[in-house]
Amino acid sequence: MSDLGEMLNFGFAEHIEAEWDVYMEEGYTIQEATTQIIDQYEDMLDQEESIALYVTLGIIQMALEDMDPRVKREINEIIGTKTLEKCFNKGVTIKPILQMLKRQCR
Incomplete structure (x- = not known):
């Protein structure tokens, strides 16, 4: 997958990716790591x-065999919205990414 910092129009993307890697190295499950990150950031964000x-x-x-149900639910709600498109930097071809997200979130 491309560098998240270059792909996403979201200043925290690289920090979240780095934190995710730390949680995975420490043996957290996908759900545990997701909970840690959501709890840390969600109240700070618009x-x-x-x-x-x-x-x-x-x-x-997406690259993992399992996806947290909360992430699936949120992505399913926003797929196809302009808000989702705003998450990506200009020049990023989002159609293949959206197709992969849709498949993974089924």
Whole structure:
């Protein structure tokens, strides 16, 4: 997957990715790591940033065999919205990413 910092229009994306890696190295489950990150960031973010948080987590988790149900639910609610498109930097071809997210979130 491309560098999240370059792909997403979300300042915390690289921090979340780094934290995710630490949680995985420490043996956290996908659900435990997701809970830690959501609990840490969600209250600090506005609505668009919160959506970007879930998109970031979804992209990170796409490569895994399992995706946290909260991430799936949030992504399913926002797929196809303009808000979702705003999460990505201009110049990023989002269609393949969205297709992968849709498949993973079924």
